[in-house]
Amino acid sequence: MNSEILVCIICPKACILNIEMENEKIISILGNKCKRGVDYAEKELTNPERALSSTVLIKGGVLPLLPVRSSKALPKDSLIKVMEVIDKTEVVAPVKIGDIIVKNVSNLGVDIIASRSMRKVI
Amino acid sequence: MEFNYDVVVVGGGPAGLGAAAKAKESGLKVAILERNFELGGILNQCIHSGFGLGYFGEDLTGPEYSERFIDLINEQDIEILLNTMVIEITSDREITAVNKNGLLKIKAGAIILAMGCRERTRGAIKIPGSRPSGVFTAGQAQRYMNLENLKPGKKVVILGSGDIGLIMARRMTLEGIKVLGVYELMPYANGLQRNIKQCLDDFKIPLHLSTTVIDIIGKNRLEAVIVAQVDEKGNPIEGTEEKIECDTLLLSTGLIPENELSVKTGIILNKLTNGPLVNANLETNIRGIFACGNALHVHDLVDYVTKEAELAGQKAADFVRGKTSLSENIEVTPGENVRYTVPNYIPTHIDGAIKLYFRVTKPIESGRIVVKANGKTIFTGKEDAFKPSEMMIFYLTPKVVAENLSDLTVAIKEEK
Numbered sequence: 386m387n388s389e390i391l392v393c394i395i396c397p398k399a400c401i402l403n404i405e406m407e408n409e410k411i412i413s414i415l416g417n418k419c420k421r422g423v424d425y426a427e428k429e430l431t432n433p434e435r436a437l438s439s440t441v442l443i444k445g446g447v448l449p450l451l452p453v454r455s456s457k458a459l460p461k462d463s464l465i466k467v468m469e470v471i472d473k474t475e476v477v478a479p480v481k482i483g484d485i486i487v488k489n490v491s492n493l494g495v496d497i498i499a500s501r502s503m504r505k506v507i
Numbered sequence: 508m509e510f511n512y513d514v515v516v517v518g519g520g521p522a523g524l525g526a527a528a529k530a531k532e533s534g535l536k537v538a539i540l541e542r543n544f545e546l547g548g549i550l551n552q553c554i555h556s557g558f559g560l561g562y563f564g565e566d567l568t569g570p571e572y573s574e575r576f577i578d579l580i581n582e583q584d585i586e587i588l589l590n591t592m593v594i595e596i597t598s599d600r601e602i603t604a605v606n607k608n609g610l611l612k613i614k615a616g617a618i619i620l621a622m623g624c625r626e627r628t629r630g631a632i633k634i635p636g637s638r639p640s641g642v643f644t645a646g647q648a649q650r651y652m653n654l655e656n657l658k659p660g661k662k663v664v665i666l667g668s669g670d671i672g673l674i675m676a677r678r679m680t681l682e683g684i685k686v687l688g689v690y691e692l693m694p695y696a697n698g699l700q701r702n703i704k705q706c707l708d709d710f711k712i713p714l715h716l717s718t719t720v721i722d723i724i725g726k727n728r729l730e731a732v733i734v735a736q737v738d739e740k741g742n743p744i745e746g747t748e749e750k751i752e753c754d755t756l757l758l759s760t761g762l763i764p765e766n767e768l769s770v771k772t773g774i775i776l777n778k779l780t781n782g783p784l785v786n787a788n789l790e791t792n793i794r795g796i797f798a799c800g801n802a803l804h805v806h807d808l809v810d811y812v813t814k815e816a817e818l819a820g821q822k823a824a825d826f827v828r829g830k831t832s833l834s835e836n837i838e839v840t841p842g843e844n845v846r847y848t849v850p851n852y853i854p855t856h857i858d859g860a861i862k863l864y865f866r867v868t869k870p871i872e873s874g875r876i877v878v879k880a881n882g883k884t885i886f887t888g889k890e891d892a893f894k895p896s897e898m899m900i901f902y903l904t905p906k907v908v909a910e911n912l913s914d915l916t917v918a919i920k921e922e923k
């Protein structure tokens with residue numbers, strides 16, 4: 386049996402999770418103030434995921450950059466790879482919030498979407 | 508007196524938007540004055556997620572959170588004056604603002620202050636040494652990278668463990684900028700634990716506690732900083748100095764409510780928060796002038812900002828419609844381990860729930876909220892952990908406070 390200590394990052398309460406494991410399976414978790422902490426611990430110890438936000442260049446918009454995000458959390462170890470794609474992406478205004486900027490990025494089944502609307506400069 | 512608007516909101520960030528939307532529900536004539544070219548406030552540059560969990564039950568980025576409120580405001584008949592900077596407010600609620608058309612004079616039935624906050628700069632925290640370029644506040648760097656497409660530098664040291672610095676550590680690392688470490692004067696981190704984990708630990712960026720920057724080296728551009736460990740009093744310990752070569756220093760050492768305007772109006776500030784002293788209606792010492800959001804006290808979660816702003820909006824509307832009466836108030840005293848409370852004054856007789864926001868002075872591993880009224884303990888909370896970075900809320904209800912109040916103290920009792 387071995388134990389792990391994790392900080393739950395799902396909400397700002399940041400519960401400290403004390404986890405007991407056996408044969409790579411969680412047998413008990415203490416310290417979570419809600420059930421989402423359990424799901425988080427399971428994910429984090431098997432295949433950790435992170436939400437990603439960044440910006441892409443936008444032409445003709447009121448600002449030179451458009452903020453974007455991943456539509457769902459991405460595998461933690463894919464972030465750098467996805468950033469390379471985002472850094473090479475350029476769009477043209479106008480854009481609406483939620484528009485898909487990169488579809489199925491790096492074949493991960495997740496889209497990169499616009500996190501704000503941006504109108505054209507007139 | 509003839510008013511141009513019933514309610515005028517100064518500042519179009521989440522606080523201003525929430526307050527305006529709420530005031531409008533009473534069918535009043537409402538205006539927002541915003542100095543920027545668009546609404547949304549600081550959220551427009553906070554492209555990371557973590558907003559809205561409390562209010563919408565969804566994990567949104569800053570721009571997504573603000574766009575929801577901007578859409579709501581745009582659907583209604585609320586006057587929005589952009590590129591308009593308020594330069595003066597008188598105690599009889601006349602506002603002077605400037606925009607490209609020149610000076611505007613606006614008479615308001617009620618005013619809501621929602622100017623947000625500013626960052627502590629190098630002057631405010633006094634680092635000696637030369638003045639090369641490459642020293643920015645974390646929020647400035649965030650603006651450069653997220654709005655203006657400029658990179659602050661290549662090798663970065665961050666002073667202070669506030670949330671903005673932590674968020675920027677991750678953002679810069681993902682953009683290929685080397686973040687050498689975060690240095691924090693206090694023996695504990697200032698930012699939220701989740702940010703330490705996902706912004707530093709995930710990228711193996713070291714966090715050095717009880718350590719600070721004692722000197723800055725460089726002629727034109729920053730070349731290095733000298734860091735040193737500090738003792739319990741915060742004084743550098745001789746022999747622990749270390750030179751770190753870097754071209755950029757980010758300061759993430761705290762936010763201060765923006766209240767230059769308010770002071771000129773004659774509004775009294777709370778020395779502990781630098782925001783106005785307010786009663787349970789979030790009204791300042793000047794009748795008809797209300798405050799909310801980061802202009803009132805620094806919030807780490809925008810969801811609380813919105814909730815607080817809605818209260819200010821409601822109470823401002825009530826004031827205009829003559830629905831508030833002057834009640835007798837008592838002062839709320841921050842007790843042991845409590846740095847401040849908002850509001851500062853509450854009525855002697857409580858007939859609806861009052862949200863009492865407070866922060867602790869230091870991290871407490873195990874303690875209980877203890878509320879005393881009229882010298883007697885009226886509430887003792889469950890055992891819990893408390894951190895200065897986390898704003899706490901205590902609900903004062905008629906059930907908890909049955910009798911008329913003469914004093915009220917909120918404290919945290921440490922359990923050993």
Ligand SMILES: Cc1cc2nc3c(=O)[nH]c(=O)nc-3n(C[C@H](O)[C@H](O)[C@H](O)COP(=O)(O)OP(=O)(O)OC[C@H]3O[C@@H](n4cnc5c(N)ncnc54)[C@H](O)[C@@H]3O)c2cc1C
Pocket residue numbers: 517518519520521522523540541542543546547548549550553555556557558559591592593594621622623624646649670671765768799800801802805806807808809810812
């Ligand atoms: C960098 C940073 C990161 C954050 N990260 C998170 C997070 O991850 N999760 C979370 O929930 N919260 C976060 N917060 C907190 C939250 O975003 C803020 O508490 C919230 O945005 C404050 O809203 P506000 O409306 O009071 O202030 P602001 O958003 O600052 O808005 C104030 C507005 O007033 C305007 N203004 C000021 N003076 C004048 C004047 N004289 N005339 C006209 N207009 C004026 C300004 O231009 C601005 O638009 C963060 C805050 C900051 C600063």
Ligand code: SF4
Pocket residue numbers: 393394395396397398399400416417418419420421422423425
């Ligand atoms: S366990 Fe639940 S309450 Fe605790 S941090 Fe995670 S999501 Fe928040």
